[in-house]
Amino acid sequence: MSSCRSKLVPSFAFSSALALALSLPALAADVTKPGRVAGLIVEKSTDGAFLTWTPVATDAAGQPELVDFYAVYRGTTPDFVPDTANGTNRIGSATVSEFLDSGALLAPESFFYRVTAIDAAGNESTTRNPLVASVPVLSGSWTDTSIVLSWTSAEPVANVAGYRVHYGKRPGVYESVDDVGLATSHTLTGLELLVNWYVAVTAVDIHGNETAFSNEHVDAIAGRVRTLAHDKADICWALRAARPSRATSSARTARRSSCPSTSRRASGRACS
Missing domain, CATH: 2.60.40.10 (Immunoglobulins)
Structure with missing residues (x-):
């Protein structure tokens, strides 16, 4: 679904150097363990x-x-x-x-x-199959200030020592991890705005061995992401993680009605 949330700037206002700088991701911390030997x-x-x-x-x-x-x-x-x-x-x-x-x-x-x-970051792989047979199943949603997560309990429950929530700004690449104990829900706050956040959960057994990752959930704070691409002809943008939530339908209608009527708003090219 497309959205027009701000005034569009002609593409010639962006220098090639600036465009390159915007495309380079910042170095992220490594919190993911190596695979098992x-x-x-x-x-x-x-x-x-x-x-x-x-x-x-x-x-x-x-x-x-x-x-x-x-x-x-x-x-x-x-x-x-x-x-x-x-x-x-x-x-x-x-x-x-x-x-x-x-x-x-x-x-x-x-x-x-x-x-x-x-x-090099000191992450150590597990040494044996975890005593937890099933991995959590993760779900979540966004609010205006956070991403709210919940997951199913890993089984058998008696062998679970805790859960870890891994998250980052690229699929399968996690730069942060929260140890949440035995809780089966967690709220991520203070995240960078206008980007998608990719989240997965692991269970840790009583010997410290982690399960495989759960399914990956993706969301953005308030469901908004920044411009994805631009070139000489048009600007392409999208709300990848946006979903209808409280009081958003009328706001989205209002934003749509305020979009400029010029052909510069988009050429119909698919966002990627």
């Missing part, structure tokens, strides 16, 4: 236990990831839990996808290993 193989050698694994190339949201290093944890039972908080059972790290545990050479007991990937 897969393909871990442990082989006994004359020097100890030699570990290899498949390098991690994407984060938990499926976006390209640059891993800073890998952390190696060791336990004496198959179901041991890596101490990612304090590192009590972390035995070393590697910048490549292999590691030699020389301490296992003369040990009388058997050892079990888990490996995590850590990015």
Whole structure:
């Protein structure tokens, strides 16, 4: 749905340098964990236990990831839990996808290993499948000042330690995260105006492992986004996230009636 919310400025008023500056996104914080390490193989050698694994190339949201290093944890039972908080059972790290545990050479007991990937921002991947079997189903809506979210409980509830709300200004790229405890609703406030916000929720189990992301919800504060594109002939704009809400239908009608009658308002080209 199109909207005419402000006076249109002829395209020649924009310099190419300004247009380029407007198109460059600001650098965002990285709050998304790397994807899980897969393909871990442990082989006994004359020097100890030699570990290899498949390098991690994407984060938990499926976006390209640059891993800073890998952390190696060791336990004496198959179901041991890596101490990612304090590192009590972390035995070393590697910048490549292999590691030699020389301490296992003369040990009388058997050892079990888990490996995590850590990015430059310090986000650490999960080490095992979460004890939560189902991911939340997310829904939401906008108000004039916020985005209101709610989601279904992850199951089984007894294994859920909390939920995390991830959000950013690009699909699948989240620059902020809110830990909301066991709440199944949350309100985002203080967000930048006139842009779409993309939101997803994860559940965290009692061992600190996160589920996959929920479905992604997109909204904008007050349902308004800024101009999407312009060129020499026309200006194209849209309300991607706008939906009818309280007292908006009459306001939208009023805005439509105030649009200029010149052909510059739009040429019929699809927004992208």
